[in-house]
Structure formats: C-alpha cells, structure tokens
Amino acid sequence: MCLDISFKVDKEEDSLYDYLPNLKIDPQLSIEFENISHIAAHSRPDTKVIYSNHDHLPYLTLMRWGLLKAYMFKDPASFKKYAFNSFNARAESIMDSKSTWYPIRKNRCLIDTPGIYEHRKINGWKNKVPYYVRLANHKRFLIPALYYYLQLSDEDLLRIKAINDRYMLEAISKVINLETGEVKGTYAMITREANKKMSFIHNDGTNKYRMPLFLPPEKAVNWINPTLTDDDLKEILSYKIESDELETWPVFTIRSGKQRPDHKEKFEFFQWQGLPELGNDDPLEPQQVLF
Secondary structure (H helix, E strand, O other), X not given: OOOEEXXXXXXOOOOHHHOOOOOEEOOOOOHHHHHOOOEEHHHOOEEEEEEEOOOOOEEEEEEEXXXXXXXXXXXXXXHHHHHHHOOEEEHHHHOOOOOOOHHHOOOEEEEEEOEEEEEEOOOOOOOOEEEEEEEOOOOOEEEEEEEEOOOOOHHXXXXXXXXXXXXXHHHHHHHEOOOOOOEOOEEEEEEEEOOHHHHHHOOOOOOOOEEEOOOOHHHHHHHHOOOOOHHHHHHHHOOOOOHHHEEEXXXXXXXOXXXXXXXXXXXXXXXXXXXXXXXXXXXXXXXXXXX
C-alpha cells in the first residue's frame, strides 16, 4: 500500500495549467497547504485532488484520504476490516462488477503531488528504509484515484453514535459537519503491480510489489474526462510506467517525530550506512541506531 505522500512543491515545478488550462480552484483552498513535506494516510488527511465538476471543468479542491462508504459503519469490526484498508484501490479490481469500486468508477479524481514515499525492507535491519519517488523528468505526479461522498441517514448517525466506537466517530467527524450537514469527499489512491524498480523498494508486507498507478501528467489528465468508456478506463488502468521514468532515493525516517540529524527536508536524500544497491537486500553493515 502507498500510505505516505508529499506536498512540498518545488519552485521550479511545472504548472497545473500546463495540463489543465481550464482548471478552476476551490476558493477555500489554502495556499499554505503546498508546504507540507509529508502526510500519512492513516490520519485521514486533507489532500489536493482534481475532479470534473458539474460543468465538466477540472476543479482543484481538498478531499480526505481514505474512502468511506456506509457499509463500513455496520460495527467496529466492519470498520476495522474495510475502512482501515480503503486508502488504496487495486486497479485490477475496479472494473470487476462485483467489487466495491465498480459502482463508483465514474467518480474519478487525480491526486496532485510532487512525490510519494515507499518503504524498503533490508535483511536483518529492524527499521525499513523510506524512499522518495518522483518522475525522473521532475514533472508533477497526477495520481488516479476514486472518490465518494459518504451518505448516512439520521438513523445511521444515531446508531453509530450509540456504538460509540472511537475510530468510527473520528472518521465521521472529519468528513461530515453535523451542524450544517456538509460532507467532504473521501478518496482511494489507485495502485497496480510494481515495475522492477518499485518492486525492489516495496519488497515487504501483505501488499508488497505494488505501486501507485503512476502516469505522465499529459496522460493522467484524461482520467477525469467524463466521456471515458469502460474500455478507455481499462486501458488507463493497465498502464505500467517504466522504471527509468522514476527517480528514487533513500530518505530519513518519515514516521517519527525525531529530527533529521542534518536538518534537511523529509524528502531530501539521506545516506544510510550499509545500505545495499536496489535489488540486493543484504546489508553491507548493521543498521545505524537512528531512533
């Protein structure tokens, strides 16, 4: 699973208007949002997404990472089983009519980000090594995703409140304004089988050897075209970016409050002593004690 992302925009980065000249921007979108160098999915954060609005124009706004649907709120066990695994959607499942993703295949959006993080397991090391991943040509990522606006009745809300599960209540509080009834969209990032380079990095865990559905931005913008057919969707979902189109490097731990010893940004290169080349997971020396 991809659960870590960056929104630290480089001053030299290409403009969204290069790809979406008719882009409209949510007036409530904070410009300061672009300075965040690391966001983790499990906090269900707001992130920038672009979708096709009711006028069929690309619209940049904020949605919550971690797609939520009503069936997930049946009870705490269901929430843990489904909602804790709804940050990513498998490309291979989206066009399966029996999948939970198929009914919302027309709810398509793009995650606007300069890069993502993925973790690599090294044999004998306690901690995994995080890597930063971006396009080698330094263009922005526009990563395909599916979005949904949670629909719960008043009876549903009363039942969920009575259950009084912390995680269920926290999730609802982040997407539904109980005073106004306003609902914020939630989304799942689309992933697929990894290419060679990403399989060397994402080499451990139940979802190992996978990566986001990386696309060149020129191709990615078609994902939110409302006129796409199912055959068009299948073609996009089957796209596999080549390894040499991605640039990757190791970074200091991103899931810790510990300050980097060199005080650089989270996405900047960090030298791990004994780290072997990609494709070889046997360390050159024992892991440093970093935290």
